[in-house]
Amino acid sequence: MTIIPNSHSRRRPRLLQPALAALATLSVITTAACGSTDPDGPAAPPEPQQSTRTEVTGTRLAVTYNGGVLVLDRDSLEPVADLELPEFLRLNPAGDQRHLMVSTGDGFRVLDTGVEVSEHGDHNHYFAGEATLTDVTYPAPEPGHAVRHAGKLALFSDEAGTVQVIDPHEVTAGPAPEPTWTAPDAHHGVAVPLEDGGLFVSVGTEEGRTGATVLDAQHQQVATSDDCPDLHGEATTASGTVLAGCTDGVLLWKDGQFTKIDSPDAYGRIGNQAGSPESEVVLGDYKTDADAELERPTRVSLIDTATERIRLVDLGTSYSFRSLGRGPEGEALVLGTDGRLHVIDPDTGKVTQRIKVTAPWKESATWQDPRPTLLVEDSFAWVTEPGTKQLHVVHLPSATVVDTVELPEMPNELVGVGEAAH
Template identity: 55%
Template sequence: MALAVIITSIALGTAACGGSSSNDSDAANVSSDNEPAGQLSGPRIVVTYDGGVRVLERDTLKTVADFPMDGFLRVNKAGDERHVFVSTETKGFQLLDTGVEVESHGDHAHYLPDGKPELGKTFEAPEPGHVTVHDGKTVLWSDGAGTAQVLDTEDPTEVEETYKAPSPHHGVAVQLEDGLLVTEGTTDKRTGAKVVDDGRTIASSNQCPGVHGEATAGNGAAVIGCENGVLVFDQGEFTKIDSPDSYGRIGNQAGSPSSPIVLGDYKVDKDAELERPERITLIDTETKKLKTVDLGTSYSFRSLGRGAAGEAIILGTDGALHVLDAKNGSTLSTIKVVKPWMEPVDWKQPRPTLHVSGDTAWVTEPATSTVHVVNIPSGKVTDSVKLDVMPDELISG
C-alpha cells in the first residue's frame, strides 16, 4: 500500500461557488505523440464531507477545488463525465462542473483540464432523491414533489420535460427506449411501477410492494426492487421475479453495460431497525431468475459496484472487496482494503463507500479520513491518500 499523502486544504474564498484549480503540472503526463498535452487519465473524483464537496484529481487524489455547503450532501453522476449533481437538503439538485473537457474518439476519450471547477444551476426538487442515466437522458427525481425532470445527458443544464406523479413518494424514474419508467405510490405505501410515453401508459404493474431502487442491464432491461423480489421491464412488459423468502427485500441495485445480470442487496428481517445482510442477489434479466449468494460478511447500501467485465463487486464489513462472477456467483478474488467496520444505524452517517469505474475501485475509510485506490484485475491497493476531511460519498464524473 502506498504511503498515505496528507492533503492540505485549499484556501477558499467566501463565495460558495468559488474554487481553486490545480496547476497544469499536476496533470497526467502524455503517453504518446497522438495525445494532447496536459491531458488527464479520466474524469475527476467528487467526494462529500460534513461541510462541503471536494473535487479531486483522478490519479493523485490531490484537491482541485473545494466548495463549502451546508447540510447533508450526496453526489450523483450526471452522465457526461464532466458534471455531477449534488443533492442538497434545501436547494434540490445543484450541478457541479468538475472542469474537465471530454473529447470522445469512438472507442476512447481524451480528458483535458478546462477552467476551474464551479457550482452551477440548481434544479428545484424538494427532498431530492435518485438520479438515473440511461438512453441519453438524465432524470432527477424529487421525493417531496413526486416529479421527474428529464435532461439531455450530453448537456445536463436544461430540463426537457417534467413528469409529475399523482402523489409524492420515495421513488425513482428512468428513461427507457419505450418511455419513462416511473414508480407508483404515496408517502405511506409504494406499490409498483409503470412506463409512460406522451401521456399514455405503455405497461404497468402493482406487484411490487415497497418499490425501491433501479438499475439497467447491458441488454437494456430495467430492474426495480421490491420487498418480495424485483420487477423486470423489457420488450415492452413487466415480469415479476419473486424472492425465495416471503419477505426478501431488494432495495439497491447495480447494473453493468457488460452483463444482463443486475447485482442487488437482500434483506429478510421486516422488523429490523437495521438489518446487516450477508446475502446478495444476482438477477438474470434474460432467464428471469434470481440467485442469492452468501458472502459470509455484511455490507451496506453503499457497497455495490460492477467491474469492467461485469463482475459483481461488494465491499464487506470485513474490510474486503468481494469480486464475484455475476453469472454463477463464484468468488473471483477477495481484496483486503480497509479495517473491519460496522454499518451505523443512521444511514446518513459516513461508512466505507465503494465506487467502481472500469478496472479501478475507490474505497473511502472514514475512520482514517483515507481514500484507497484498488486495481481490480491485480487485486492490489495501488494508493492510499489521507484527506484533511472525513470522506462520505464519492463518485467520478
C-alpha cells in the same frame, strides 16, 4: 496531502505513472495527427493551442464531507477544489463525463468538475480547468434519485412527485419552466428514461410504493403493475431490461411487458441494485427481517434477468447500501464489513477473490453517517475509510491495493463522473 505508505510492493505511483507519462506523450502525438488520414499527403494544420487548460489523462472524482465537496484529480488523488456547502449532500453523475448533480435542500445543483472531454475517433482527450459549483439548480423539493439511461438523465423530486428528463450534454442550460412529468401522488420514487423516449416510473404515495408504470414518448400510459410492494432502487442490463426491487423480489420491464421474479423468502427485500452493461445479471442486496431497524445481511442476490431466477450468495460478512459495484467484465463486487472486497462471478455465484482493503468496520444505524464506500470505474475500485480519512485504490485485474492517500476531511459519499451517456 499525505501519501500513506502501503505494504504492497505495487504502488500506483510506481506502477502506473510511467504508463501515464507515455500516454501523455502519445496524446500529444495523436493530437497532432488528428485530421490527417493520408500519411503521404500534406500535413493537416495543427489544432489551436489551448492556453487556459491543461491536457490530463482522465476525469475527476468527488467526495462529500460534512460541509462541502472535495474534487480530486483521478490519478494523483490530490484535491483540486474544496467547494463549501453547509448541509448533508448527495452526488450523482450527470452523464457527460464532466458534471455532477449535487442534491441540496433546494434541488439538484450542477457541479462542474472542470474536465472537458474531447472525442477524437476511437479515443478521447481530457482538458483540465477549474472545478466550480455552478449557479444552475434544478428545483426539486426533497431531491431523490438521479438516473442516467438511454442517453438521458431523469431527476425525481420526492416532495413534489415531479420528474425532469434532460440531455446530460445540456445540463448547464438550466431547467425547463415545467417538469417533464408529474406523478399522481408525491412519493419517494424513481424514474428511468427508456430507449424509445418513454419512462419507467414508480407508483406510490407518501405511505409507500406499490409498483411501476411505463409511459410512451408522449407520456401516455403503456402498462402498469402493482406487484412490487415498497419498490426501491433501479438497475439496467446489457439488453436494456429495467429492474426495480421489491420486498418480495424484483419487478422487470422486459420485452415490452412487466415480469415479476419472486424472492425465495416470503419477505426477501431487494432495495439496492447494481447493473452492468456487460451482463444480464443484476447484483442486489437481500434482507429477510421485516421488523429490523437495521438489518445487517450477509447474503446478496444475483438476479438473472434472462432466466428470471434469483441466486443468493452468502459472503460470511455484512455490508451496506454503499457496498455494491460492478467490475469491467461484469464481476459483482461487494465491500464487506470485514474490510474485504468480495469478487463474485455473476453467472455461477462463486466468490473468486477476497481483497483486503480496510480495517473491519460496523455500519451506523443512521444512513446519512459516513461509512466505507465503493466506487468502480474502468479497471479500478476506490474505497473510502472514514475512520482514518483514507482513500484506497484497488487495481481489479491484479486484485491489488495500489495506493492509499489521506484526505483533508472525513469522506462520506464518493462518486466519479461515469461513462458518457449516448
